Amino acid sequence: MANLPEKLRLEIVTPDRLLFSGEVDEVSVPGVQGYLGILPGHAPLLSELKIGEIMLRQGDRRVYFFCSWGFLEVLPDRVSVLAEIAERPDEIDVSRAQQAKDRAEKRLKSKDPETDFNRAKVALERALIRLQVAGKAGVGRLGAGS
Amino acid sequence: MPNLRDVRRRIRSVRNIQKTTRAMKFVSASKLKRAQDRVVAARPYANRMLAVLNSLILRVENKEHPLLKRRGSGRILLVVITGDKGLCGAFNSNIVKAGVAFLNEHSQAELALTAIGKKGYDYFKRRPYEMREQYINIMGKLEYGEAKRIADFIIRQYGSEALDEVYVVYNEFKSVIRQRVVVERLLPIGEIAGLGMNGSAQLEYLYEDKPQVIFDHLLPRHVEVQLFRAMLESAASEHGARMTAMDAATTNAKEMIDRLTLNMNRIRQASITKEIIEIVSGANALAE
Incomplete structure (x- = not known):
């Protein structure tokens, strides 16, 4: 090899x-x-x-x-x-992602038959991953510093 | 003979116009730089996508994707990309002219329009064509999401067989002082193979999904990228056109100021001469 x-x-x-x-x-x-x-x-x-x-x-x-x-x-x-x-993690708008997450969760819980569940699910997933990645920005920086 | 004060006022107003056009020229120059960078930045994505499509097209059995299939040209959609603002020379009118020429050429088909940019919309909304959609004030802050939304809307209409062909007319960015009006077919997608053939296209890949699945998902994206590129080119061209137009306007203003200043001096001199003659002839009259 x-x-x-x-x-x-x-x-x-x-x-x-x-x-x-x-x-x-x-x-x-x-x-x-x-x-x-x-x-x-x-x-x-x-x-x-x-x-x-x-x-x-x-x-x-x-x-x-x-x-x-x-x-x-x-x-x-x-x-x-x-x-x-x-x-990049530092480009992610955390508050916007948080809002998107809350909105999507509310939509998924609602019993309104009009709700587009698939769209809400995708939005929720996107928001969750954004938050997860944004959270790692801090960890990465700490790790590099120590 | 015009009044001295009027000429002075005229000079002042021309000078103000010159200041405005010069400022607009500099603003356009800096915006142009940014728009050009974006055109360049969008290239890697589009090129890699083409390369991947090229390698995929050799491996998929079913090339009968609806976006590739020709259905004749009974119903045509023309996407007109102009700017939202004027003061950029013949930039918008060239597009409108090309659009009208295209529509006349295809008058036997059922025609519809989609306008991106206010100027094209303003022109065509008063003409007897069907305006399907218009997107105003998006060229200033162009984002991929916007192009995607428009392309998806067009693809949906095309997919439901409400359209047979889609063309785009836009200004291609040649150089700062040169734009070229081009009419391109967006759908059905023409030949992809052969466009970006390179070494990696011949490689045998492993696929996570079936090539067919990836291929089918990539095609609409390809259309989005094409539209996005056309919009970026148009935005860069607009700033280039405005910069050139404002440069010419500034030069013209300078010439006008020179001419008016000459005129003003002539008037002033004439009035002084007149006064002297009056005094001299008055003195002569007294001496007699």
């Missing part, structure tokens, strides 16, 4: 920008069938992504991103994530 690449070149792009580009040791993404962990030397793979968090590891440092629908292209030394929405 002498010719396995040691690092992965990761690019996270959204329709408006290049969010991340750099070398990483490991990346984990929310595939449609569940989370996928990718290490250097992975076989070429294509997958759709759903709402979830993208984790990348550089040495001991872990960075998290929020991601809502996208897709993933894996080559042995290169990973491209094309996310429709992707945000």
